[in-house]
């Protein structure tokens with residue numbers, strides 16, 4: 366081959382090489398472009414996925430919010446917590462039902478009163494209406510004839526059957542603790558509670574009955590509870606045992 370041919374060949378070869386290089390370069394760039402485009406597509410696809418995800422989430426949130434708002438806009442729940450009426454929870458035995466005699470006179474109380482006093486009758490206890498009625502008739506008779514009271518002294522009396530027995534009621538003044546009679550209702554537990562406690566039923570009914578008096582505005586909400594002995598040094602009423610029990614009730618002045 367002549368040198369010129371070789372040169373042309375070389376030039377051609379170089380040219381081909383250059384072309385190859387160029388083509389290779391182009392391909393490389395094309396590949397790079399394709400790679401970039403693929404990457405971009407991937408990114409775009411990924412972006413699209415993210416966008417789609419975000420849109421989906423927004424739609425879901427909007428649906429959720431719409432549901433929440435729908436729920437919020439629902440009518441108020443018709444079921445409510447009902448606190449049992451303490452007045453309804455207690456069985457009251459009227460004066461006529463236990464055989465009371467009429468009072469000689471009545472003195473109305475200035476209502477609502479600010480205090481409630483606790484007593485015991487210092488008699489035998491009782492566990493049913495006939496027993497308790499017999500106790501109350503004896504107490505009323507003694508107080509009206511021997512002690513010259515107008516009526517049975519207590520506003521209400523409590524049997525160990527858990528019944529409340531009507532004495533002078535919410536509206537008339539009691540006759541047990543002098544000046545405090547016009548400031549309080551007297552609740553008397555039937556029995557002697559120096560060493561024994563009244564029944565759970567009696568204690569529970571007494572608390573409910575006081576609460577009933579508060580609900581009916583016969584007693585102020587911030588009333589004070591006390592035992593007879595606190596206002597009269599001559600008596601141990603309502604007995605050591607019952608006194609130690611009421612000293613732990615709310616509204617007792619030293620209650621903690």
Ligand SMILES: [Zn+2]
Pocket residue numbers: 483484485541593600602603
């Ligand atoms: Zn008393």
